[in-house]
Amino acid sequence: STVYLNGDWIAAEHAKVSVFDRGFLFADGIYEVVPVYSGKPFLLERHLARLYRSLREIGISVADDAFWHELVHDLIKRNNYGDANGLIYMQVTRGAEASRTHLPGPDLKPTVFATINPLALHWDQPAPVRITLLEDIRWLRCDIKSISLLGNILLKQQAAAVGVIEPILHRDGLITEGPASNFFAVRNGALYTAPKNHLILPGISRDWVIELAAEAGIPVHEEPFKVADLPQLDELFLTSSSREVQPVGQIDDIIIGDGQCGPVTAALIEAFHASKR
Numbered sequence: 303s304t305v306y307l308n309g310d311w312i313a314a315e316h317a318k319v320s321v322f323d324r325g326f327l328f329a330d331g332i333y334e335v336v337p338v339y340s341g342k343p344f345l346l347e348r349h350l351a352r353l354y355r356s357l358r359e360i361g362i363s364v365a366d367d368a369f370w371h372e373l374v375h376d377l378i379k380r381n382n383y384g385d386a387n388g389l390i391y392m393q394v395t396r397g398a399e400a401s402r403t404h405l406p407g408p409d410l411k412p413t414v415f416a417t418i419n420p421l422a423l424h425w426d427q428p429a430p431v432r433i434t435l436l437e438d439i440r441w442l443r444c445d446i447k448s449i450s451l452l453g454n455i456l457l458k459q460q461a462a463a464v465g466v467i468e469p470i471l472h473r474d475g476l477i478t479e480g481p482a483s484n485f486f487a488v489r490n491g492a493l494y495t496a497p498k499n500h501l502i503l504p505g506i507s508r509d510w511v512i513e514l515a516a517e518a519g520i521p522v523h524e525e526p527f528k529v530a531d532l533p534q535l536d537e538l539f540l541t542s543s544s545r546e547v548q549p550v551g552q553i554d555d556i557i558i559g560d561g562q563c564g565p566v567t568a569a570l571i572e573a574f575h576a577s578k579r
């Protein structure tokens with residue numbers, strides 16, 4: 303594939319960065335993931351707005367809106383994704399320095415990298431998955447889409463060790479999110495999901511599902527639900543750019559509802575698919 307690196311379009315295997323890049327040494331950088339459906343980036347403005355916010359929060363400034371739109375457009379074109387589904391990955395690190403020092407120097411030139419990979423899409427209702435409950439051990443700025451993902455990786459490894467795709471995380475008994483997804487509970491026909499604050503990534507799919515729910519007349523409460531409430535939930539699902547709306551049938555030994563995809567989740571999966579066309 304052809305990737306973008308600092309102004310150049312090059313074959314992926316020839317893309318190289320300095321070992322003194324602060325992304326390599328400190329994971330000092332930001333990333334964004336944008337789904338592409340039939341050659342069209344989905345909710346691009348929202349993904350870019352989140353990218354700009356993350357960059358602003360850590361004090362990196364990179365080009366303007368026109369640059370990013372052109373980058374996304376060219377990435378799709380150069381890799382022949384005109385009719386295909388893909389997942390764009392974009393990353394900005396603070397740049398390379400002469401030596402390793404924690405405090406970044408002034409005038410660094412950010413390293414900008416972007417690539418696109420195939421996205422395997424399910425067009426019918428995905429089967430409910432089993433997940434596991436874990437304590438959220440990550441830092442207190444989960445609202446920044448940082449490439450420092452060690453906490454997320456440790457949690458993913460723990461989930462994989464018990465054979466599940468994603469853990470559901472809690473802090474002091476309140477559900478936050480997953481290491482790569484947001485969670486929604488359904489109880490008595492209403493949705494509950496953690497509010498947007500420093501404890502979660504403000505998921506683009508999360509916000510989209512909230513809007514779809516509002517259109518469908520489903521009440522949404524942006525309030526965290528409790529670990530103690532998990533056995534009483536009617537339905538549970540997760541959202542992310544790669545999984546869209548994924549029903550959850552079981553958390554460890556707790557069966558959610560009857561373990562199948564419930565009616566509210568099914569309606570939102572349908573609404574999500576319809577919104578892509």
Ligand code: PDD
Binds near residue numbers: 483484505506508544
């Ligand atoms: N993950 N929460 C976290 C911690 C995430 O990393 C992600 C996305 C989400 C869902 O956000 P969105 O709906 O905007 O994809 C929530 C991406 C896909 C990733 O890390 O690859």
